Each structure stands twice: as C-alpha cells, then as structure tokens.
Amino acid sequence: MSVNPLRPRPVQGLGAVAIGAEEERLVLDVLRRKELFRYYGMNPAQPPPMAAELEKEFRAWVEVDYALAVSSGTAALEVALAAAGIGPGDEVIVTAWSWISCFTAIVRVGARPVLAEIDETLNLAPQEIVRLATPRTRAVIVVHYQGVAAAMEPIMQEAHRRGIYVIEDCAQSAGVTYRGRRVGSWGDIGTFSFQNNKVMTAGEGGLLVMRDHRLYERAVRQHDLGSYRPYHAAIAPAQEPAFAGGQYRMSELTAAVALAQLRKCDAMKAHCRRLSRRVLAKIAALPGLTLRRVPDPDGDFGFELYFFLRDAEQVAAFRADLDARNVNCGQRTGTYPHYGRDYVKTGRAQVPALSPFREFKPWPAPGYRAEDFPRTEELTQRFVAIGIGWLYTDEDADYIGDAIVDVHARVCGGA
Numbered sequence: 467m468s469v470n471p472l473r474p475r476p477v478q479g480l481g482a483v484a485i486g487a488e489e490e491r492l493v494l495d496v497l498r499r500k501e502l503f504r505y506y507g508m509n510p511a512q513p514p515p516m517a518a519e520l521e522k523e524f525r526a527w528v529e530v531d532y533a534l535a536v537s538s539g540t541a542a543l544e545v546a547l548a549a550a551g552i553g554p555g556d557e558v559i560v561t562a563w564s565w566i567s568c569f570t571a572i573v574r575v576g577a578r579p580v581l582a583e584i585d586e587t588l589n590l591a592p593q594e595i596v597r598l599a600t601p602r603t604r605a606v607i608v609v610h611y612q613g614v615a616a617a618m619e620p621i622m623q624e625a626h627r628r629g630i631y632v633i634e635d636c637a638q639s640a641g642v643t644y645r646g647r648r649v650g651s652w653g654d655i656g657t658f659s660f661q662n663n664k665v666m667t668a669g670e671g672g673l674l675v676m677r678d679h680r681l682y683e684r685a686v687r688q689h690d691l692g693s694y695r696p697y698h699a700a701i702a703p704a705q706e707p708a709f710a711g712g713q714y715r716m717s718e719l720t721a722a723v724a725l726a727q728l729r730k731c732d733a734m735k736a737h738c739r740r741l742s743r744r745v746l747a748k749i750a751a752l753p754g755l756t757l758r759r760v761p762d763p764d765g766d767f768g769f770e771l772y773f774f775l776r777d778a779e780q781v782a783a784f785r786a787d788l789d790a791r792n793v794n795c796g797q798r799t800g801t802y803p804h805y806g807r808d809y810v811k812t813g814r815a816q817v818p819a820l821s822p823f824r825e826f827k828p829w830p831a832p833g834y835r836a837e838d839f840p841r842t843e844e845l846t847q848r849f850v851a852i853g854i855g856w857l858y859t860d861e862d863a864d865y866i867g868d869a870i871v872d873v874h875a876r877v878c879g880g881a
C-alpha cells in the first residue's frame with residue numbers, strides 16, 4: 467500500500483468552520499433590532515429573543531427543565547458550584563487530567579479540589595469517588611473529555627449514595643450521549659462552553675442545565691448580581707433569598723451565534739461519527755495498539771480518536787511519522803495534568819487567605835504531586851490523538867486509516 471505524503475492536511479475545525487448563512491442571519495437580526503442586551507431592548511414590553519431562544523432549544527435538546535446562558539464555560543462551572551452552595555471547607559473531586567478551569571473554579575469559590583485518577587476512558591475512574599470521598603466532599607466535577615461520555619451510571623450511584631452533587635462538565639462534549647441520554651442530563655448540573663475550539667462555538671460563551679428549581683434560581687442569582695428578573699420568575703417563581711452574586715450574563719450577539727451552532731451540532735456529530743468509524747474499521751485490530759475505552763460506543767461524538775501504544779518513545783516515533791504524512795495527530799485541548807501546572811505548584815489563590823491549601827505544609831502535599839497519579843501519568847504519556855473535523859471527507863478518513871496501518875507496521879514492527 468502506498469501512502470501519499472503530499473496529501474493536504476485537513477482543516478481541524480468543528481463549529482468554527484461551520485459558520486455560515488444561519489449565523490449571519492441571526493447576528494444581523496440582533497444588530498438590526500439594535501438590542502444587544504438580553505433582558506431589555508427598545509421595547510420594554512418585549513425582551514430580546516436570542517438568549518431566551520437558545521436556552522429554550524438547549525433545554526429541549528438535552529431534555530432537562532432549566533437552561534441558563536452565561537459568558538463562558540469557566541463561568542458556568544463557577545456558577546454551578548455557587549448554585550450548589552459550595553465554598554470554604556468543602557472538597558470537590560475532579561480528575562487530575564482536565565482543563566485548567568475545572569480546578570481553578572473550585573479554588574475561586576474557596577473550596578478545595580481533590581484530584582482523581584483517570585482510567586482508559588481518559589475520564590474519571592468511578593471507583594475514585596469511593597477512594598477520595600470524605601465527610602467534606604460536596605461535589606464531583608465529571609469531565610466528559612473530548613467527545614466521550616464518562617461512565618455516568620456507576621458515577622451517579624457512588625456520588626448520590628454519599629449525598630455528593632454531580633456537576634457534569636460537558637464543555638468538550640456537547641451532543642454526546644450515554645445510554646441514550648445526552649450528557650448534562652445525568653448529573654445535578656451540566657455545564658457547557660462555546661469557546662472557539664468547541665464543537666459548537668460563539669467564540670466565547672457557556673451554558674448550564676439542571677432539573678432542580680432551587681439550583682436554577684441560585685444559578686440565575688449568581689450569574690446576574692443576585693437578582694431574579696421577571697423573565698426567570700415566569701419560568702420558576704422565586705423561592706430563594708437574594709445573595710451577592712457575580713455578573714456572568716450572555717449577550718444577544720453571542721446567543722445568536724450559539725443558537726445557529728446548536729442547530730448544526732447533531733449534523734456535525736453524525737459526520738464525525740461516520741468518519742471515525744471508517745478509520746476505526748481499519749485500525750481496531752492492530753496488535754499493540756489499544757483504543758480508548760468508550761463507555762457507550764453508541765453515543766460518542768467521534769471528533770478525536772485516541773489510542774494507546776507501548777510507551778512514550780513509541781508514541782513520539784508514531785506521531786512524527788503521522789505528522790510527516792500530514793495526518794493531524796496532536797491532542798487538540800491544551801489539557802495537562804493539574805499537578806504539573808504553576809497554579810498547583812504555588813498553591814496560591816488571588817490572595818493567600820482564599821487558598822484552600824494554606825494549611826498544607828510542606829506544599830505540594832500528597833495528592834498534588836505527579837507520583838500520586840501513576841495511572842494518569844502512564845496513560846497520558848502513551849496516547850496518540852487523531853482529529854476528525856467538519857471539513858474532513860471520506861477520502862481523508864481512508865487516508866488517515868491507511869496511514870495509521872502503515873506507520874504501525876514501521877514503528878511497532880507489526881506488533
């Protein structure tokens with residue numbers, strides 16, 4: 467088999483490269499009405515429609531009772547933690563391998579992140595809840611890493627048996643399902659990001675979903691300076707006392723783009739799933755190459771395929787060879803283990819009194835050092851990630867599959 471090294475490298479994007487006439491139409495609609503703020507515009511009797519429509523369609527899509535648009539995925543996490551009443555003295559379990567804000571959001575509400583190991587799904591190993599839960603544990607943030615749902619059934623069982631809130635971080639997995647239900651609908655709260663690299667994007671933006679009235683009202687108050695406007699009261703009458711909240715609102719312009727993108731998300735998923743299956747059919751049986759374990763293969767998005775090789779050295783050789791053939795094989799998230807990052811090494815919050823680690827001496831304490839995470843360390847050094855984008859064709863998928871087979875024969879010696 468010959469692999470053409472000059473085949474053009476396909477463009478990696480998902481939502482960003484799908485921007486077109488639908489986004490233009492909705493953005494122009496906002497501009498022509500001159501109504502950029504979601505809660506009031508030119509006509510006080512009729513508030514602007516975009517953020518409201520985004521929330522309505524999103525909650526129907528995920529099949530939950532409430533959705534709240536916010537300014538980013540990080541904001542969604544901070545609002546979720548505040549809605550659940552999590553703060554100083556509380557512990558929140560989160561995977562050591564996850565995006566920066568999964569950690570920083572916990573520190574910013576004054577609680578302590580407790581780092582957990584991942585397993586071959588690259589998501590939370592459910593038994594980590596059993597190992598790490600203490601009487602102070604109030605929540606677990608479950609990250610659905612790069613288009614694959616975590617094993618939500620055992621996770622929900624272990625968490626709820628202990629009275630722990632489950633916050634699903636769906637930033638990298640909008641539209642993914644697990645056992646027929648979309649991510650975000652399993653836990654107590656689901657959070658989403660519409661940042662530029664995400665499946666559906668508005669450049670920036672985020673959203674929360676939930677079923678519980680109290681969590682919704684507290685989330686609304688936290689995102690809008692503690693207030694509860696008539697718009698929200700019409701959805702769920704106020705029952706909670708006001709408190710000093712932040713300001714994490716979404717603008718009508720952002721909502722217009724996010725709404726157009728939401729309407730494309732299922733088509734993007736179908737496309738990526740189809741092409742990723744084409745690649746998988748060629749590589750699944752290669753000896754010495756182990757695919758990422760997918761808890762529900764009927765529901766993953768398919769925009770990034772992961773497989774494990776023997777060791778970091780083999781991975782480096784494999785990646786170099788794929789790269790020379792113009793196959794995209796770098797992980798697309800900028801995710802690193804938290805224990806290797808400066809914000810953990812210093813253990814600082816914006817002021818010392820807010821740091822949940824200030825009593826830990828010496829620092830970094832056990833639970834915050836690389837040697838405490840042997841599974842995460844070895845798994846994250848042994849994988850290759852293969853991107854599949856919205857602009858990829860059947861021919862791209864076949865080329866990628868053939869290239870992997872060919873590189874495998876050279877680098878792994880056929881085994």
Ligand SMILES: Cc1ncc(COP(=O)(O)O)c(C=O)c1O
Pocket residue numbers: 538539540541564565567568609635637638659660661670671672799
């Ligand atoms: C898993 C995860 N959580 C949270 C976020 C934060 O989203 P944002 O960049 O919109 O603040 C991201 C995005 O980068 C993410 O990948």
